Ligand SMILES: *[C@@H]1O[C@H](CO)[C@@H](O)[C@H](O)[C@H]1NC(C)=O
C-alpha cells in the first residue's frame with residue numbers, strides 16, 4: 235500500500251516537473267540532423283529534386299553542412315571572410331564609427347524603395363514562400379526548419395545575418411558596437427520597419443544582455459572552460475544560433491538554456507560531422523514575453539594544439555517578417571524536435 239502511495243507521489247512530482255518546463259517551439263540542430271544518418275524517408279515534404287546530385291548527398295559530412303561547407307572555418311563567416319581584424323578583412327579598413335557619415339549613408343540605402351531589406355528583396359513573403367521553393371526541393375528546404383534551413387535566407391548567410399546590410403560591411407560600422415541598435419528600413423511605399431543591426435563583439439566586450447542579432451568572437455583558453463552569453467529575443471521569430479570554429483580541427487558544442495530558469499535546458503548541439511547550430515521557432519509566445527536565453531559554448535574535442543581554440547558565435551533572429559503560426563506544418567520529420 236505504502237509503495238503504491240509513494241509511486242503515486244513520485245508520478246505526480248514527475249508530472250509537475252514536466253508541466254513547468256517552458257516550451258518555446260520546434261527546433262532543428264546539427265545533432266538532430268546528424269541523427270538522421272542521411273535517411274530522409276520520413277521527412278515531409280520529401281525532397282526529391284536537389285539539382286544534379288541526390289538530396290541525400292547534400293547531407294553527407296563532406297557536403298553543405300560540414301567542415302568544407304559555407305558555415306565552416308574557411309567559409310564566408312570565418313576568418314577568411316569579410317569580417318575580422320586581419321589586413322585581408324574589409325571590416326578592418328573601415329573608419330571608426332562616425333555617426334554623421336553612418337546615418338546619412340544608412341538612409342541612402344535603407345530609406346530607398348527596393349532596398350535589399352525591403353519587400354522587393356529576399357525577405358518578402360513572395361520570395362520566401364513562392365520563389366525559393368519553386369527552384370527545387372533543396373530551395374524548399376532552405377526555409378527555416380527544413381533540412382538546409384541553416385543555409386537559407388533566415389540563417390547567418392541570409393540578408394539578416396552578419397554578411398548582409400545590417401552587419402559591419404553595411405552602412406553602419408557595427409564592429410565593437412555595444413548596446414542594442416536598430417535602423418528604420420523602408421519596407422514598402424507606406425511601411426517603415428525596424429531591424430536590429432548585427433553587432434560584432436569581442437567576448438571581453440560582452441558585459442550586458444544582448445539582443446537577438448549579433449556575432450561574437452570568442453575563445454576557449456582552458457580546455458574545460460565554458461563561455462556563456464545572455465540574450466533576449468522577441469516572440470514569433472525563428473532564432474538561429476551558429477557556432478563557426480575559426481580552425482577546422484576544433485570541435486565545439488553548445489547548449490541553450492532559459493535565462494530565467496538556468497536549470498532549464500532548451501536545446502543542445504554537439505555534432506562532429508556538421509558545423510553546430512540550433513534553429514528554434516519561437517512559436518509559443520508566453521504572454522508575449524521576450525524569450526530570455528543563455529547560450530553555453532565549450533570545446534567538445536580538439537584535434538589541433540598549435541592555434542588558439544577560437545570561434546564565432548552568431549545569433550540571427552528572423553525579426554517580425556514571418557508569422558510563425560502559419561509555418562507550423564511547413565516541415566515534418568525526425569530532424570525536428572518538438573517539445
Ligand atoms: C560539451 O561537451 C562536453 C563533453 O564532451 C561536456 O562536458 C560539456 O558539458 C558540453 N558543453 C556544452 C555547452 O554543451
Ligand SMILES: *[C@@H]1O[C@H](CO)[C@@H](O)[C@H](O)[C@H]1NC(C)=O
Nearest residue numbers: 414445466467468522523524
Ligand atoms: C523585449 O525586449 C525589448 C528590447 O529588446 C524591450 O524594448 C521590450 O520592452 C521587451 N518586452 C518585454 C515584454 O519584456
